[in-house]
Amino acid sequence: MKIGLFIPCYINALYPEVGQASYRLLTALGLDVDYPLEQTCCGQPMANAGFEHDAKPLAERMEHLFEQYDYVVGPSASCVAFVRESYPGLLEHQGEKPCIGERTYEICEFLHDVVRPTTLPARFPHKVSIHNSCHGVRKLGLSSPSELNVPYMSKLRDLLEKVEGIEIFEPTRRDECCGFGGMFAAEENAVSIRMGRDKIRDHLSTGAEYITGADSSCLMHLQGIIDHDRLPIKTLHIVQILASNL
Amino acid sequence: MSTHSKAAAQFVADAARTTWHDGALWAVRAKRDRMAQSVPEWEALRSAASEIKRHTLSHLGHYLTTFERQATANGIQVHWAVDADEMNRIVGELVARHGGRHLIKSKSMLSEECGLTPYLEARGIEAVESDLGERIMQLMHRPPSHIVLPAIAVKREEVGTLFEREWHTEPGNSDPTYLTHAARKNLRTKFLGADIAMTGVNFAIAEAGAFAVCTNEGNADLGTSFPDLHIAIMGLEKVIPDYRALGVFTRLLARSATGQPVTTYTSLYRKPAPGKQIHVIIVDNGRTETLADTAHRNMLKCLRCGACMNTCPVYRRSGGYSYSYFIPGPLGINLGMLRSPASYHGNVSACSLCYSCSAVCPARIDLGEQIYAWRQEMDLSGHADKYKKFAAKSIQFALSDPERFRSAVIAGRLAQRLPHGLLNNRFNPWYGSGREMPRFAPRTFRELWQAGEIRAAFPSAPASAPGENGPTAPQNHPTNK
Structure with a gap:
């Protein structure tokens, strides 16, 4: 393969x-x-x-x-x-x-x-909040979209649960858009940044130290706002957690 | 900058109001979620609704003529209007023939679409909105900012001030119960004094020649009770085959719209009472062209529940008035483009392509996917923003080969050495109201790979493929030139 x-x-x-x-x-x-x-x-x-x-x-x-x-x-x-x-x-x-x-x-x-690994060589003794990105959720099915009446499922959570020492959270509005959206971020920057601020506040309210997800683009947008507002949370791509012991 | 983007920036500038507007509409979305979760067959219902609409739209002529035949047999008079002008003219003639100057209306998006109220007012006919939210907007001389919750952007204190001005209610009293009583007292005189009743149509049932009107306030029922003339206006996509289909839609409509199990009043009009008249006007006004448009005909499945607005993160944070079409949100972006791309393309930017609208829609309309499609069509029809087009062309040029990409990264790294304020300021659309630029890495992944560092730093590559992954063979890749 x-x-x-x-x-x-x-x-x-x-x-x-x-x-x-x-x-x-x-x-x-x-x-x-x-x-x-x-x-x-x-x-x-x-x-x-x-x-x-x-x-x-x-x-x-x-x-x-x-x-x-x-x-x-x-x-x-x-x-x-x-x-x-x-x-x-x-x-x-x-x-x-x-x-x-x-x-x-x-x-x-x-x-x-x-x-389908049964274990992962990872240890990450931190609180993380899962960032369910729109295309990951609604286009790839990485987790169950909150709009649908289907059983809860999250491939990101399933993988993170194999990481030693980790505590996993999700924001209240678990898959609301963070406002990145490619060119949207610049063309509609006022709404985009407002969406990002709201999203970070939701992640912060979980008590997490890290926002993690499968899209660095969302995380880049959020990190830009976190840096500007000097907020006590960091972004980290999920593979960096899954590979944290390598 | 699109028209939406400019208007949205003004809305967002009032942070407290944005928080309130977003919260009020999210609460409706959350109620809708609880209702959707309480129906085990919810997803099957959505599929059924979508398929019934598809079937009906594929046999539209058959169902519309069946409806006309059955309704006529019931004693309802059916009219056909090709466009807004014809609809308004028919209403005007019916009113003139009947006599009377006081028309009581229940909520109808079609009436907004066709500009019926101004048409009637110009002819000396008073058209009073009887839905409370619509009445508030009418008294404020402002259009609704949401199709189901017309006054959602108005705070109760503002309603208090309005009623104080209009009806001399107690100064400073904005208690919702008090204000509702005041509105009821005023509206009662309008109900009792009306000569003509007008309603929209939620569903026209072909086999029965009947139509359903759904309200929460009973205002359509009360409005149609006194006058001898009831005029109902409907877009031609409102027809459904039979009562079984109606059962599917009534289960979805209120749950999706407001998170209620069913609208408080779901009334069927089948035949006029003795001595009274019911007229139904079936209106095209561009819908036939939409039906012929394979990319966008799904829009005709819409139940007008407003769930796509409540879930839209952009609508919640920019308000109904930031859109230039009279219907806002994902629905309005699409319907505006179907109406006139030249007039309404300024709304197409109001979408981060999160696709929540598509997932929430009770008729499974692919609203988000259609907005994506409009963006592609705008370039072909010459409505694309020239700066955006230039940006896209530049990105394409820079990314079309690795060497150009490398040059672009070098340029970016140099730009990053500029003083912070020169790059991060309000003239930089990324920075906007406060979003720092990302930093380029000292070396790209490709550079690290070429230097053998990705693999060298990780010698535990599996023994099964040493040639491919071994740190000593960085040039061994088949696609390396």
């Missing part, structure tokens, strides 16, 4: 430690992990702003670079959701072979659904 590590553009430039933790975690679980060097961006930023056709060359590039891998695994739910949901439309001319989207996984769902 060959895994191609999909490191989205902003994780590459801003949060290489998230990529590193992903590599370590997958490797420690005995998987064959590789990083196709020429990858750049999946195209989601343009598409969400209304320029999906600009994402087409990037989609073609992604498909080519990851052609030989059994699984494409990335530490960013919204990028994975975009690849899975929009690539079939963007790449329709390549109809004969299965679309890259079909074998692309967000790292938590990959661990939870495919690798």
Whole structure:
């Protein structure tokens, strides 16, 4: 089983430690992990702003670079959701072979659904509040959406429960949007920042020391507000917790 | 900056009011959640509603003519209006023929859509809103800011002041019970003095030739009790096949709208009482074009419950008036674009693509996905923001190959060395009212990988694949050129 590590553009430039933790975690679980060097961006930023056709060359590039891998695994739910949901439309001319989207996984769902480890080599003696990001919840099904009448389920919680010493919390409005939303964050910055402030307050009220989730983009937005307001909480990508002993 | 973005910034500037508005609407969403959780077959009901609507819309001609035939057989007079002008003209003619100057209305979004009240007022007909929230807005000379909770943005103190001005209630008294009594006293005279009753239609039942009107205040029932003429207006998507279908929708409507098990009054109008008349006007006003639009025809499934507004994190924090279309929130973004992209594209930015609206919708309308689709269509129709387009093109250019990406990161690192205030200020849309820029890492993941450090720092790679993962073979990757 060959895994191609999909490191989205902003994780590459801003949060290489998230990529590193992903590599370590997958490797420690005995998987064959590789990083196709020429990858750049999946195209989601343009598409969400209304320029999906600009994402087409990037989609073609992604498909080519990851052609030989059994699984494409990335530490960013919204990028994975975009690849899975929009690539079939963007790449329709390549109809004969299965679309890259079909074998692309967000790292938590990959661990939870495919690798299914019984234990994780992780210890994190801290209080964490789970950040259920919109595309992770409502597009990938990482947890049960609060709007639906379905039994509670959270793949992030299931994985975090395997971490030694951790205490897990969730905000009251457990999957309300934090206000990042790509270009939305700049174009509607007043509402975006207000949403972020409200979200952080909700996380803070749990008593957690860390906000953790499967999307560094949400966390980047929240951390910007935390830094500005000097709030007593930090953001940390979930793989950094799951790989905390590596 | 879109029209919504500018208006929303003003709304958000009043932090306390934003907190209150968000909290009031979240409470409705929370009530709706408790109701939805109390019905074990909730998700199946939503699917049934969506499928019934799809079926009906696929056989719309059949069901509308069945409704017309059955209603006519019951003694109801049915009219067809191709657009707002024709609907208003028909109402005007019915009123003129009947005589009378006092029309009592229950809530109807279609009447707002068609500008019926101003049309009647210009002809000397008084049209009084009988729903309390709508009445408050009418007295304030402001449009509703929510389709189900029209006065949700008005505080009770403001209602107190309004009633004091209008009806000389006790100065400073904003007790809800007191104010409701005052409104009731005033509205009673309007109910008793009305010559004509007007209602909307929640559901038109084809097989029975009957229609259902749902209210919480009984105002439609009281309003239609006295006058000899009842005019009901309906968009042509309001037709459903039969009473069994009605059972599905009435279970969903109030639970989704306000978190009640059912609307307090769900009244069926089937035939006029002796000596009285009921007229139903079936209105198209662009709906046929929507039906032909494969990307957006799902909007015709809407029950007008408002759940998408209550759940929308942007609506809750920007208020109904920040949208330029008369219906706000995810529903209004979509309906505005169906009405006129040139007039209403300024609302399309009001969405973080969280998709909560799609998950909450009782008819499973893909509201969020359709907003995403509108963004794509705006570029094709020339309504895309030119700065945003430039930004997207620039990002695409910078990200289309690793070398350009590297240059962009270097430029970003240099920019970060500028003094803090030069970068983090209100002219930077990221910074806005206080959000620090993220810092570039000293080295990118790619640089660390190329230097062999990702793997070198972690020598416990499995023995099964030493060539691929070993620290000594950084150039061994098949895609390395």
